[in-house]
Amino acid sequence: MKETLWEYRYAQRMQSMKSSAIRELLEITANPEIISFGGGLPAPDVFPAERFREACQKILTETPASALQYGSTEGYIPLREMIARHTKRYGIFISASNVLITSGSQQALDIIGKVFINPGDRILVESPTYLGALQAWSSYGAEYITIGIDDDGMKIDELEDALRASPKFIYIQPNFHNPAGVTLSLERRYRLVELANQHGIPIIEDDPYGQLRYEGKHIQPITAIDGEIRKNNGPYSGNVIYLSTFSKVLAPGVRIGSIIGPQEVIHQMVKAKQGMDLHTSSFNQMLVYEVGKEGFIDQHVQLIRKIYKERRDIMLESLQEYMPKDVHWTHPLGGLFLWLTLPKNISTTGLFYKAIQEKVAFVPGKSFFPNENGDNTMRLNFSNASPENIVKGISRLGNCIKKEMTKS
Amino acid sequence: MKETLWEYRYAQRMQSMKSSAIRELLEITANPEIISFGGGLPAPDVFPAERFREACQKILTETPASALQYGSTEGYIPLREMIARHTKRYGIFISASNVLITSGSQQALDIIGKVFINPGDRILVESPTYLGALQAWSSYGAEYITIGIDDDGMKIDELEDALRASPKFIYIQPNFHNPAGVTLSLERRYRLVELANQHGIPIIEDDPYGQLRYEGKHIQPITAIDGEIRKNNGPYSGNVIYLSTFSKVLAPGVRIGSIIGPQEVIHQMVKAKQGMDLHTSSFNQMLVYEVGKEGFIDQHVQLIRKIYKERRDIMLESLQEYMPKDVHWTHPLGGLFLWLTLPKNISTTGLFYKAIQEKVAFVPGKSFFPNENGDNTMRLNFSNASPENIVKGISRLGNCIKKEMTKS
Numbered sequence: 001m002k003e004t005l006w007e008y009r010y011a012q013r014m015q016s017m018k019s020s021a022i023r024e025l026l027e028i029t030a031n032p033e034i035i036s037f038g039g040g041l042p043a044p045d046v047f048p049a050e051r052f053r054e055a056c057q058k059i060l061t062e063t064p065a066s067a068l069q070y071g072s073t074e075g076y077i078p079l080r081e082m083i084a085r086h087t088k089r090y091g092i093f094i095s096a097s098n099v100l101i102t103s104g105s106q107q108a109l110d111i112i113g114k115v116f117i118n119p120g121d122r123i124l125v126e127s128p129t130y131l132g133a134l135q136a137w138s139s140y141g142a143e144y145i146t147i148g149i150d151d152d153g154m155k156i157d158e159l160e161d162a163l164r165a166s167p168k169f170i171y172i173q174p175n176f177h178n179p180a181g182v183t184l185s186l187e188r189r190y191r192l193v194e195l196a197n198q199h200g201i202p203i204i205e206d207d208p209y210g211q212l213r214y215e216g217k218h219i220q221p222i223t224a225i226d227g228e229i230r231k232n233n234g235p236y237s238g239n240v241i242y243l244s245t246f247s248k249v250l251a252p253g254v255r256i257g258s259i260i261g262p263q264e265v266i267h268q269m270v271k272a273k274q275g276m277d278l279h280t281s282s283f284n285q286m287l288v289y290e291v292g293k294e295g296f297i298d299q300h301v302q303l304i305r306k307i308y309k310e311r312r313d314i315m316l317e318s319l320q321e322y323m324p325k326d327v328h329w330t331h332p333l334g335g336l337f338l339w340l341t342l343p344k345n346i347s348t349t350g351l352f353y354k355a356i357q358e359k360v361a362f363v364p365g366k367s368f369f370p371n372e373n374g375d376n377t378m379r380l381n382f383s384n385a386s387p388e389n390i391v392k393g394i395s396r397l398g399n400c401i402k403k404e405m406t407k408s
Numbered sequence: 409m410k411e412t413l414w415e416y417r418y419a420q421r422m423q424s425m426k427s428s429a430i431r432e433l434l435e436i437t438a439n440p441e442i443i444s445f446g447g448g449l450p451a452p453d454v455f456p457a458e459r460f461r462e463a464c465q466k467i468l469t470e471t472p473a474s475a476l477q478y479g480s481t482e483g484y485i486p487l488r489e490m491i492a493r494h495t496k497r498y499g500i501f502i503s504a505s506n507v508l509i510t511s512g513s514q515q516a517l518d519i520i521g522k523v524f525i526n527p528g529d530r531i532l533v534e535s536p537t538y539l540g541a542l543q544a545w546s547s548y549g550a551e552y553i554t555i556g557i558d559d560d561g562m563k564i565d566e567l568e569d570a571l572r573a574s575p576k577f578i579y580i581q582p583n584f585h586n587p588a589g590v591t592l593s594l595e596r597r598y599r600l601v602e603l604a605n606q607h608g609i610p611i612i613e614d615d616p617y618g619q620l621r622y623e624g625k626h627i628q629p630i631t632a633i634d635g636e637i638r639k640n641n642g643p644y645s646g647n648v649i650y651l652s653t654f655s656k657v658l659a660p661g662v663r664i665g666s667i668i669g670p671q672e673v674i675h676q677m678v679k680a681k682q683g684m685d686l687h688t689s690s691f692n693q694m695l696v697y698e699v700g701k702e703g704f705i706d707q708h709v710q711l712i713r714k715i716y717k718e719r720r721d722i723m724l725e726s727l728q729e730y731m732p733k734d735v736h737w738t739h740p741l742g743g744l745f746l747w748l749t750l751p752k753n754i755s756t757t758g759l760f761y762k763a764i765q766e767k768v769a770f771v772p773g774k775s776f777f778p779n780e781n782g783d784n785t786m787r788l789n790f791s792n793a794s795p796e797n798i799v800k801g802i803s804r805l806g807n808c809i810k811k812e813m814t815k816s
Contacts, residue, residue, distance in 0.1 A: 004647055041477060047472055052472070052476065060457050068452070069660060069661050136683040139522060202412070251476035252477060255685065261414070275543035276515065277512050277514050281663045281689060283659075283692070284689055
């Protein structure tokens with residue numbers, strides 16, 4: 001291909017920007033013969049299409065002029081109020097002015113990068129951590145301090161040492177971690193808030209799956225614990241920013257997420273978002289409000305939990321049946337993902353191409369590690385494939401792994 | 409308000425990020441008693457709500473699973489193909505792989521910033537220029553080289569000198585410029601492409617209003633002229649990136665824009681967009697395709713042209729009637745905006761607050777100048793207010809200006 005003048009002009013940051021392995025895998029696995037545990041896709045069976053259809057009718061009949069027009073950068077007020085009401089139930093006391101609507105949770109991560117990250121800033125993350133956060137922040141020149149995880153989430157006993165390296169902030173997914181599927185215990189949440197406050201380091205709590213719990217009791221959000229400790233009266237004004245999304249409880253295709261934070265922080269984020277996309281689709285915000293209102297989300301989440309719990313259980317059983325000894329996996333209490341650890345000498349990156357031959361796909365674990373470890377790990381999604389395909393796919397995957405282990 | 413830990417942690421770039429005066433004005437002018445010529449809002453009367461309603465029904469009945477699911481970062485293929493077919497008619501020869509779908513044209517500007525701008529890079533812009541471009545690029549540390557405009561658009565005779573300062577790229581709105589309403593002549597377009605190629609400087613052609621022409625003949629896009637000169641066979645691979653949007657021909661509330669460029673550039677932009685918002689709403693992309701297909705846009709644009717031409721004419725007549733001598737304005741051949749120049753000693757920033765008292769609003773011109781000139785200018789939008797309100801509003805504005813001129 002002929003080169004154009006543009007190609008000599010890329011910004012330096014493009015060198016540190018890797019294309020998401022997952023996004024590229026999604027393309028390979030678009031082949032319908034392949035059973036994919038790759039993406040983080042909700043089951044299309046659970047999309048409330050009928051209710052979306054009714055909501056479109058209502059909006060485009062009653063208020064087309066505002067649905068199709070430009071809107072405010074902050075977002076559609078009834079939706080912001082609905083989010084504020086909803087999070088109150090979890091002990092996060094806020095008003096609509098603490099809420100910024102984003103174009104999916106990925107944009108929330110990009111906004112955080114734009115508002116807070118100078119080149120060279122160190123961000124404290126779990127290892128492994130959410131790939132999308134690394135993608136967003138590396139483009140702002142972020143560097144990473146990492147802390148390992150175990151079955152109870154981030155290893156809090158390593159936190160104090162890590163905080164001495166003065167990170168700009170801590171990024172954590174406390175519930176049903178992507179990719180690892182683990183959940184931070186209540187005790188560790190209190191300890192995290194305590195240590196963060198002691199060292200003066202703020203926290204980003206990323207919680208896309210919080211409502212998708214299949215067993216055990218809901219655990220207080222980190223934001224709620226921070227509010228409780230500082231006896232926050234009135235709108236939340238503490239040191240935690242809370243990210244959420246409608247992608248997993250309604251539908252990702254409408255791209256509606258939210259940032260909850262102190263009002264002054266939201267104000268700065270609004271300035272940044274103006275230059276990024278002016279505002280999130282007015283129509284989609286009204287749509288999510290109309291679909292989600294009057295308790296529909298609570299009711300719908302029951303259905304999602306039932307279906308995903310069944311799929312998780314089938315995957316756990318299939319792993320038990322088809323995986324060779326020396327393969328270990330997490331037992332997620334919710335969310336969309338399982339995390340597999342193979343013997344140290346097995347590379348899941350290498351395994352991926354062989355698995356594709358056998359018509360099964362996963363995400364090699366390496367890309368979730370900021371520092372390129374974890375080549376013997378993989379992420380498996382259990383929400384998207386049908387129960388029948390989960391059994392079939394795990395059986396295929398088990399065979400691949402067995403072959404690889406015999407060979408090496 | 410109590411300060412939080414976050415407030416000591418803003419990135420340096422936040423200092424150069426100004427909140428858009430226009431967005432804040434939009435809030436003031438939400439008061440329905442005020443006749444606003446402020447925003448760049450389409451007339452809600454022209455939104456094809458009925459066709460949007462039908463398209464929603466169709467999509468959510470026939471293909472809800474893909475409309476509500478995650479999609480590819482590049483965008484919905486039928487929509488990209490539709491854009492490719494459409495631009496061919498204007499002499500821009502491309503395929504779908506030259507097209508990236510964006511969350512409105514503002515995101516296109518942000519993507520360009522992320523992919524190309526290093527801190528300190530100089531961008532060559534018109535003065536005045538589109539405020540949203542300055543907002544997007546200043547956050548990447550851009551600096552600006554400016555060239556004035558006259559009734560035929562950018563003063564091309566000043567270009568050669570400006571190019572010697574080695575800008576990273578040239579940014580230009582050739583058709584019905586926002587804010588000034590002027591159009592770059594065909595002769596100047598050829599000269600621009602010629603000089604840019606000679607000096608090896610690429611061009612961003614931003615064309616949100618190109619189809620909204622009310623008089624005179626369509627002029628070839630700069631991208632088409634570049635393709636013609638370099639005898640581009642097959643997909644476009646030249647030095648111009650072309651930005652467009654459905655905001656003005658269908659509806660801004662769905663936030664669908666596009667970038668057209670060489671394939672390798674699109675590939676880099678896809679990497680950047682992954683970290684910014686993963687992808688633009690699948691549902692909205694399918695919606696714009698369904699609404700716009702089978703020639704609907706061409707047909708609908710006829711209606712928009714008719715209504716906006718009438719409003720432009722009424723605004724021109726009213727200006728003639730109500731403005732004092734020594735006030736000058738542009739005669740736009742299309743688009744949404746008129747540009748007023750008052751005597752040098754009148755500040756439109758000061759005038760704004762007085763005008764609000766008289767229940768009429770506009771955008772003070774100053775914020776469109778990268779280097780803070782133009783305090784005696786203002787932008788007037790003629791697409792949003794009804795003909796009746798245009799007459800009333802210009803009469804009020806005329807009175808304000810007369811008072812101010814008498815006083816000074």
